[in-house]
Amino acid sequence: MLLRFPTSVSEAQTCMAEGAVPIGGATLVWATWQRDGFPEQAMSLRELPEANGIGSETLGAAVLLHQVDDRVPEVLRRAAATVGTGAVRRTATVGGNIVGSTLRCLLPAALVLGARATVLEEDRSYQTDLAEVLAKRLLLLGLTWRAPVASGYRKLSGEAGGPPPLVVAAAVHADGAGRTLRVAVRDGYEVLSESTAWDTDPDRVLHALSGTDLGGLDAEAREAVREQVTEVLARSAGR
Numbered sequence: 001m002l003l004r005f006p007t008s009v010s011e012a013q014t015c016m017a018e019g020a021v022p023i024g025g026a027t028l029v030w031a032t033w034q035r036d037g038f039p040e041q042a043m044s045l046r047e048l049p050e051a052n053g054i055g056s057e058t059l060g061a062a063v064l065l066h067q068v069d070d071r072v073p074e075v076l077r078r079a080a081a082t083v084g085t086g087a088v089r090r091t092a093t094v095g096g097n098i099v100g101s102t103l104r105c106l107l108p109a110a111l112v113l114g115a116r117a118t119v120l121e122e123d124r125s126y127q128t129d130l131a132e133v134l135a136k137r138l139l140l141l142g143l144t145w146r147a148p149v150a151s152g153y154r155k156l157s158g159e160a161g162g163p164p165p166l167v168v169a170a171a172v173h174a175d176g177a178g179r180t181l182r183v184a185v186r187d188g189y190e191v192l193s194e195s196t197a198w199d200t201d202p203d204r205v206l207h208a209l210s211g212t213d214l215g216g217l218d219a220e221a222r223e224a225v226r227e228q229v230t231e232v233l234a235r236s237a238g239r
């Protein structure tokens with residue numbers, strides 16, 4: 001297998017055109033390749049500046065999970081910190097987690113930030129939403145969003161080999177005259193994402209959310225949503 005490290009977008013497009021498969025840290029693909037055979041060419045984005053940004057409103061697809069620190073909003077930082085083990089986080093990338101894994105712990109965090117994805121095709125680079133990235137397994141260069149007023153993330157503890165633990169992400173955004181609260185929940189392998197008008201009273205906000213698909217969650221999940229929403233609303237109130 002030839003592993004290529006493009007240093008520009010046009011070079012990455014050439015690699016794509018020549019059939020190079022994107023990889024991050026290969027934490028997921030390695031076992032599959034050993035079983036099924038290696039591709040002729042693979043491409044890592046780790047030398048590509050456009051895939052390595054990290055800041056309050058941007059995160060590159062080639063950034064390693066352990067590098068996701070307090071430069072990004074709390075919701076993303078906490079999400080990355082809860083993925084797998086320290087060894088996995090030192091090797092796995094943002095792109096591999098969001099596009100390539102089944103658990104996708106970063107996805108609820110990206111959804112509540114309203115993140116837009118920058119993707120690369122052989123002849124163009126463009127912005128789209130995460131739903132399209134996942135449906136088409138597009139080559140992700142990075143995520144951008146508008147910094148939230150406050151955000152938070154919680155992953156319940158799960159049993160090894162059991163179902164994926166519940167994840168709740170929440171963020172308050174200032175939009176024009178008002179504020180909006182976004183909440184995303186990973187329940188099993190399904191991710192629900194809803195939003196409602198911000199209010200200082202958590203009961204009013206939770207009542208509004210109960211009229212969405214989040215109202216269909218079981219009691220334990222609804223309690224986790226209640227706690228996370230209450231905490232994020234409280235932190236947003238003084239800002």
Ligand SMILES: Cc1cc2nc3c(=O)[nH]c(=O)nc-3n(C[C@H](O)[C@H](O)[C@H](O)COP(=O)(O)OP(=O)(O)OC[C@H]3O[C@@H](n4cnc5c(N)ncnc54)[C@H](O)[C@@H]3O)c2cc1C
Pocket residue numbers: 021022023024025026027028029030045061062082083084085088091092093094095096097098099100101103104105106137138139140141
């Ligand atoms: C022990 C262990 C525990 C784990 N626990 C968790 C957990 O708690 N939560 C969780 O969410 N995940 C968990 N994972 C999965 C982990 O997040 C993934 O292994 C990791 O995110 C994959 O990243 P990678 O960079 O190694 O991807 P790779 O293995 O390199 O690639 C995986 C797939 O993603 C594709 N890909 C990679 N980069 C891109 C890109 N930029 N654009 C498009 N496609 C791309 C590849 O083509 C490939 O199909 C765990 C994994 C292990 C091994």
